[in-house]
Amino acid sequence: MADVPKNQGLNLTRYMYRMTFSKKGRAKFISHLDLMRAMQRTFKRAGLPIWYTQGFNPHPYIMFPLALSLGVESEIEPMDVALLEKLENEEIKSRLNMVMPEGIRIETVGEPVCDHLDIYRSDYEIIIKTDRPPEETLKFFSEFVSADEIIIKKRLKPKKNRRETHREIDVREYVKLLGIEASNEGVKINIRLATSAGNDFNLNYTPLLDAFSEKYNIDINYISAKRTKILCRNGENFI
Amino acid sequence: MELKEKIEQLLLNVQKPARYIGGEVGSVVKDKNKVDVRFAFCFPDTYDVGMSHLGMKILYGLKNNVENYWCERVFAPEKDFENVMQENNIPLYGLESLDPIKDFDFIGFTLQYELSYTNVLNMLDLAGLPVLAKDRTDDMPVVVAGGPCACNPEPLADFIDLFILGEGEEVNLELMSLYEKMKPARDKRPEKYEFLRQAAKIKGIYVPAFYDVSYNDDGTIKAVTPNIPEAPEKITKRIIKDFDKVYYPDSFVVPFTSIVHDRAVVEVLRGCIRGCRFCQAGFIYRPFREKEVDTISRQTKYLCEQTGYEEVSLSSLSTSDYREIEMLLENLVDYTDKENISLSLPSLRIDNFSEKLLEKIQRIRKSGLTFAPEAGTQRLRDVINKNVSEEEIMETCKLAFLGGYSQVKLYFMLGLPTETMEDIEGIAELGKKIIDLYYSIDKSKRNGNNIQISISTATFVPKPFTPFEFEPQATREEISAKQKHLLESLSSRKIKLSYHNQDVSVLEAVLARGDRRVGQVVLRAWEKGCVLDSWDEYFDFPKWQEAFDECGIDPEFYANRFRSYDEILPWDHLDYLVSKSFFVRENKKAHEAMTTRNCKEGCSGCGIPKDCGGVYCG
Structure with a gap:
């Protein structure tokens, strides 16, 4: 018996949208995989007609060019969506935000301009608390990221039946400190790190903080982080 | 902080x-x-x-x-x-x-x-x-x-x-x-x-x-x-008399992480007409009540819209017993197809699984087919009042194979009252007959050339408020012997066999029919660190055994003892409206391998009052 795909030949016309959304508060615990499901359901609740892929197993076309680590907040996560209808950007935004899970808001809706592979850098705002006074942490961290070499341990994919291994690498060219201040609330670090939606080098702040903690023998007992910007190779915001 | x-x-x-x-x-x-x-x-x-x-x-x-x-x-x-x-x-x-x-x-x-x-x-x-x-x-x-x-x-x-x-x-x-x-x-x-x-x-x-x-x-x-x-002498369970009008949520909490059943669920009916003698749910949720087609359709639509779920499932003990099932599915499929929502129907029974119904389900989704004959021979199926005949199983399998299915899951219980080794062999034979049936169908009309049958056997646990509430659970030795015999009776590699952990079934049997003294054991086991017992990786029976020993409580007294009809059972002061005399009657009939008709065919006098909203209660 021949199976016919459910929506074979139904709709080949689609309208591409690029949206950015913020992900804050409790929503930072939604994993990348779960976020996909959550967004699909949000579009369904909003009654926005998503374009489905035209295969044997049609699925709604929603795509996140970048992954955000679990536990990290963001102000500007990009998301590409294909809809069956051409709708006003503002209408899409307000209909989605009415039914969005707590902590997630659509910030912008527009047509895609940049290519995913243009993504080059991300800015983060990181607050850390350590076992040292904030001023001391500030001093050491500034020193750490201003040095000629920033050596971190990069985890390597374990080969079959082997233990996990690490490789030491210098990430100097991938790190740029944008600002740092100390207060009773801890040390606030604004930092720019290499980010890629393709195969280029991608630097997470976690190994950087681990390397800092190890080098200066400082215990970090609180971290909160937020992505604040995504930049293209040409220095412009990714839109 | x-x-x-x-x-x-x-x-x-x-x-x-x-x-x-x-x-x-x-x-x-x-x-x-x-x-x-x-x-x-x-x-x-x-x-x-x-x-x-x-x-x-x-x-x-x-x-x-x-x-x-x-x-x-x-x-x-x-x-x-x-x-x-x-x-x-x-x-x-x-x-x-x-x-x-x-x-x-x-x-x-x-x-x-x-x-x-x-x-x-x-x-x-x-x-x-x-x-x-x-x-x-x-x-x-x-x-x-x-x-x-x-x-x-x-x-x-x-x-x-x-x-x-x-x-x-x-x-x-x-x-x-x-x-x-x-x-x-x-x-x-x-x-x-x-x-x-x-x-x-x-x-x-x-x-x-x-x-x-x-x-x-x-x-x-x-x-x-x-x-x-x-405090009343007898405490009577509560029943919703007007089931069609009962509160039903128009929204669910939609989780982020994937959970076991991650979908919208709409309840179509409550209670069961069947009266399978091992099944507690079949008695404690009586009488059989239904919602109207319109109510179910409305609730389905509402829930899907509010949650954004891409899947909705109809919930009940036996969805095919819903009187207007075909009309209901017609209504629902129109909606779900249009919205790219998949509709799933668990709990379909073999005996009234019509060609038309199968066709409808096919439009919905093609997954594996699951049957629960529960016992391997007609005699034993009569004992447990599972009114499913071998011809019906075969007829349904044939329909299913013609409809493109090539995976069948079969559920059985081991250790049912009056069970003999012949009944065990019956399980293997039934599996073999289904394989033969598959290969007797012309290649062009069936899907593929490879049938997979999974036979899953659970150990029977006698439950309160069933006709088997008096029955002993089979001992470990009996069950091991039966599992071994079943394994030896299976001749085809197309059949995969799995069985439940024996210790789990014993503990279930003790807790299900335990009295207040068993509470000490629960407390002691927990103090020893027993928790999440239903998870294989955490279940620690030796600790439970220690707890039984230390409390001086013999699990066999609760699990493996035959209770006389006049013994006061720990739950006898609770009234679930199905009478004990009905359970006694049913128990006697079970031992004579006599079946009891279902509620739809006629009332068998289980004791449920007429004014509880039951569809077939007078």
């Missing part, structure tokens, strides 16, 4: 943290200063399991529908987070407010299976409360429990303040309303004893402390007697 902030930091180091922080679409957050009664609805297992439970969704919506009541969800943490909670002094909290549940008015547990009992104790302890009811003072919440296992609540009698028997949609609100009235002020609790005394007057409420149990020399129960005038 505020509890919320503390939890957030710690969650960075646990598995699937989204389970512990709430904030899902559909979760209800209220201003606690404007709320009079706070209810912590606890599912005594992990989030992934508990969030799939329909009863919780119904009662959560029902309570939160009342403006000044606030119901929150609470689940058992996985071991990794439990350790983190204990190391950092985080008390068990509600997922909506993240407030400790020891500050709530009610803590309510749903008892879905016996192996969750240690989780009940563990959650009370994590909340910072004494596990024994008598040790909890007036400044602590009232601890209540309901659900199917509340039909024999005796093993938990020492830990729970009151049990709710039967369906919860009305009685939960009555209970909360009584509490609200008895509160001296918004931030003060009523005196607990007085509250329980008043609550005992509500139909369906069982306060175990108001009953004394005495025992005969042989260990059986001599009498269960009320010790205050307010």
